[in-house]
Amino acid sequence: MCRLTLVQRFITVGVIFLLTSAAIQAQSTRPRRTNRQSAQTTKNPAADPLLRPEPQPSPTARRTSSNDSLLDVQPVKPVANTVGSADTKHAFLLLEQKQFAAAAKEAKDLASQYPNDSEAWKIAGFAELNLKQYPEAVKDLEKAVELQRNAKQVDPNTENALGQAYVLSEKYQEALPLLTAAIERNPNQPDSMLIYYRGIAEYKTGKIAEAEKSFNQVLKLNPKDSTSVFYLAQISLAKNDLDGAIANLNRATVNDPRMTGAWALLTTAYLRRAAASTDQAKADADYISAVRAGEGLIKLRTDAEAVTLFGQALIGSKQYARAASVLERATVAPDATGVTFYLLGVAHSRAQNFPKAIAALETASKKTPDDVNVYRELGYAYEVTKQYAKALAAYQKGATLAPSDPDFKESIERVKPFAK
Numbered sequence: 001m002c003r004l005t006l007v008q009r010f011i012t013v014g015v016i017f018l019l020t021s022a023a024i025q026a027q028s029t030r031p032r033r034t035n036r037q038s039a040q041t042t043k044n045p046a047a048d049p050l051l052r053p054e055p056q057p058s059p060t061a062r063r064t065s066s067n068d069s070l071l072d073v074q075p076v077k078p079v080a081n082t083v084g085s086a087d088t089k090h091a092f093l094l095l096e097q098k099q100f101a102a103a104a105k106e107a108k109d110l111a112s113q114y115p116n117d118s119e120a121w122k123i124a125g126f127a128e129l130n131l132k133q134y135p136e137a138v139k140d141l142e143k144a145v146e147l148q149r150n151a152k153q154v155d156p157n158t159e160n161a162l163g164q165a166y167v168l169s170e171k172y173q174e175a176l177p178l179l180t181a182a183i184e185r186n187p188n189q190p191d192s193m194l195i196y197y198r199g200i201a202e203y204k205t206g207k208i209a210e211a212e213k214s215f216n217q218v219l220k221l222n223p224k225d226s227t228s229v230f231y232l233a234q235i236s237l238a239k240n241d242l243d244g245a246i247a248n249l250n251r252a253t254v255n256d257p258r259m260t261g262a263w264a265l266l267t268t269a270y271l272r273r274a275a276a277s278t279d280q281a282k283a284d285a286d287y288i289s290a291v292r293a294g295e296g297l298i299k300l301r302t303d304a305e306a307v308t309l310f311g312q313a314l315i316g317s318k319q320y321a322r323a324a325s326v327l328e329r330a331t332v333a334p335d336a337t338g339v340t341f342y343l344l345g346v347a348h349s350r351a352q353n354f355p356k357a358i359a360a361l362e363t364a365s366k367k368t369p370d371d372v373n374v375y376r377e378l379g380y381a382y383e384v385t386k387q388y389a390k391a392l393a394a395y396q397k398g399a400t401l402a403p404s405d406p407d408f409k410e411s412i413e414r415v416k417p418f419a420k
Contacts, residue, residue: 086110086111086113086114086117086119086120087110088107088110088117088119088120088123090106091103091106091107091110091120091123092119092123094106094127095107095123095126095127098130100127100128100130100131101127101131103123103124103126103127104123104124104127104128104131104133107120107121107123107124107127108120108124108140111124111140111143116147117147118143118144118145118147118148118151118153118155118158119144121140121141121143121144121147122140122141122144122155122158124136124140125137125138125139125140125141125144125158125161125162125165126141126161128140129141129161129164129165129168132168134165134168134169135169137161137165137168137169138162138165138166138169138171141158141161141162141165142162144158144162145158145159145162156182156185159178159181159182160178160179160182160194162178163175163178163179163182163194163197164197166178166201167179167197167200167201170204172200172201172204172205173201173205175197175198175201176198176201176202176205179194179197179198179201180198182194183195183198190217190221192218192221192222192225195214195217195218195221196214196215196218196225196227196228198214199211199214199215199218199228199231200231202214203231203234203235208235208238211231211235212232212235215228215229215231215232215235216228216232219232224255225255226252226255226256226259226262227252227259229248229249229251229252229255230248230249230252230259230261230262230265232244232248233245233248233249233252233262233265233269234265236248237265237269242269242272242273242276243273245265245269246266246269246270246273249262249265249266249269250266253266253293253296257296258300260297260300260301260306263293263294263296263297263300264297264301264306264309266293266296267290267293267294267297267309267310267313268309270286270287270289270290270293270313271286271287271290271312271313271316273286274286274287274290274316284317287313287316287317287318288317290313290316290317291310291313291314291316291317291319293313294309294310294313294314295310297309297310298310303333303335304330304331304333304335304336304337304340305335307326307327307329307330307333307340308327308330308336308337308339308340308343310326311323311326311327311330311340311343311344311347312343314326314347315343315346315347315350318350320347320348320350320351321347321351323343323347324344324347324348324351324353324356327340327343327344327347328344330344331344331360331363337367337368338363338364338365338366338367338368338371338374339364339368341360341361341363341364341367342360342361342364342368342371342373342374342377344360345357345358345360345361345364345374345377345378345381346377348360349361349377349380349381354381354384354385355385357377357381358378358381358382358385361374361377361378361381362378364378365378370401372398372401372402372405375394375395375397375398375401376395376398376407376408378394379391379392379394379395379398379411379415380411382394383411383414383415386418388415388418388419388420389419389420391411391415391419392412392415392416392419395408395411395412395415396408396412399412
């Protein structure tokens with residue numbers, strides 16, 4: 001089915017890091033309490049669907065299946081024009097031949113000469129939609145719809161295309177009534193694409209329950225629709241339904257193994273479930289699953305965010321040497337953050353390589369000077385290597401950031417007699 005889906009651009013938006021207590025487990029040799037506070041996350045996976053709309057493949061000028069209702073661009077009778085009617089046959093032919101830039105230029109030239117000719121505006125809008133010039137498509141399709149309605153010559157295809165253009169331009173509130181009307185026009189012949197776009201508009205306007213119904217309806221019509229499954233996973237995460245999110249994300253990655261956002265969110269979901277588990281065996285299994293999901297992610301992405309998330313999964317599964325090796329590569333990237341250096345420090349610390357742990361954690365403290373977890377780890381590394389004055393300073397900095405944390409108070413009292 002030639003369907004316009006929202007794919008690709010979510011892979012550039014960013015990976016969510018979930019630094020949890022269970023992901024960074026303390027060792028029994030540590031000279032202090034091992035309960036850990038969670039580090040600050042960079043984003044909320046439930047709040048950002050990681051998707052940006054982009055049509056793929058581009059719409060053609062004629063219907064190729066019963067579900068391609070937005071793609072049937074048949075000419076309609078031009079609205080009566082006070083300066084004459086435009087001859088749009090050639091522009092329409094260019095559109096059919098997928099010469100979209102040429103079609104857009106010719107149609108816009110005609111529209112400037114015959115501003116009341118809806119067909120010229122319509123062809124321009126469809127061509128711009130294919131060219132991914134969404135704001136321009138919205139403007140021209142709005143003009144076409146306005147002229148058609150004024151002449152009482154409403155063309156459903158034009159209105160449907162405008163609804164699509166609104167979604168692609170992130171004008172979700174404007175898209176909803178058009179998409180709902182389009183679906184209601186053919187209740188006995190549900191169009192999965194229209195329902196899908198309505199689901200996006202509902203999701204983006206906070207109508208989560210309605211969006212969930214829409215995406216489930218899409219999956220009844222097209223069970224392998226990966227992006228609908230991905231949205232359902234986001235909805236599950238918002239409800240803290242980690243089991244449901246993981247099931248949907250696994251389904252999405254099976255349907256589309258190159259869906260990078262699904263691999264990233266699946267890694268995060270496994271980390272969250274592991275951290276929340278009270279059953280150590282189940283937590284360990286989830287950490288291993290997080291590693292496997294992370295491996296799927298870094299096959300597609302090797303940027304600092306993706307590699308850092310994978311490194312966190314390796315730390316959770318206690319593969320510290322491997323985590324350190326992976327995270328070392330991430331720290332040389334120009335977009336490496338304090339989180340990356342912090343996790344590298346943790347990996348080295350758990351692998352008993354304290355000089356490297358200290359170097360990474362000192363860098364983390366410069367990049368994220370208000371992250372209390374950095375000073376907890378840095379103080380520990382200093383203390384183990386008998387650098388008591390530095391350990392005391394690190395613990396005191398942590399206590400300044402978290403004055404009610406008993407761990408820092410205990411650590412300060414423990415090392416103070418040795419600090420000179």
